[in-house]
Amino acid sequence: MSLLKTYGVLLLILILVPSLGLFVERFVFYKLRKLSEKSPWGWDKVLIDSLRYIPTLWSFLVALYLVSEELKLPKSIVLVKDKALWVLFIISFALFVSRLVGGFLRLYINRYREDLPATSLVVQVSRVVILVVGVLIALDKIGVAITPILTALGVGGLAVALALRDTLENLFAGFHILATKQIKVGDYIRLQSGEEGFVEDITWRNTILRQPANNLIIVPNSKLSTSIITNFHMPQPEMSVIVPVGVSYDSDLEKVERVTLEVAREVQKEVEGGVPDFEPMIRLTAFGDFFINFNVILRAKDFGSQHLLRHEFIKRLKKRYEQEGIKIPFPVREVYLNPASKE
Known part of the structure; x- marks a missing residue:
């Protein structure tokens, strides 16, 4: 009867302890995650996200340890059990630390170091390094010699490099892109082949571009590093917006220039995305077939702001021209028809 009672207690431990970890994961951390989304700090959300699935796993390991200690297992089985529990704990702890370091690294770069790229490539490399260190520590803990493994990796490195030539080429091309700082996340770029969009992320293999139509373009890093690229955010995000306009030959060009500049200044100051202190310019360009051509030069804060700026300027300029009597x-086309000659 006491044996049955003992096994019942052990079964209860095996059920209740992991259930406690699952409760913490599903309910306590859920509430804390909701609170962290409202927090301005950010580090608390990183910490909670890093602990995802970890309490459940650790509580399960604790339950296995407690049960195994009470079962009086043979020494050989206890030795294997201890090594297995240590390996699982070390790897899970390395996973937690890798998440934590990656999250804090991304948070730090985004907030305090805008000169550094907060891309997936940087975060992933840092996490992989920590996980590799964790695996090596786990192997050393169970008595596996690390030195022969490192030697084998060094000898087999050439074979791996040849087998993964394309992958390594994209990886090092990604590091080259980040090191030169000529392309950053958030920049709007146009490739020589015509693809263009906002840089969403730079991963270990690809660079992801998001088009204005909200489509994604996946470009291998090796292709990007060898392509001729126009970066609309370099050397600064501000860009000129050139709007071609034409007025009739009967127009007073002095008046046209004055009215157009008044509308342009108004648009620059009132429309979101315009540079308020920029002085618009007008430059006559040509005598056209039907009107005198000129360009109005505005200034937008970035590539995405130019469309609204151009839209508002054209709309307001047409209305003002109608009020001032300026014709566009x-x-x-006049067609002259010669009457057919009578025979």
């Missing part, structure tokens, strides 16, 4: 002619 449309093409007119």
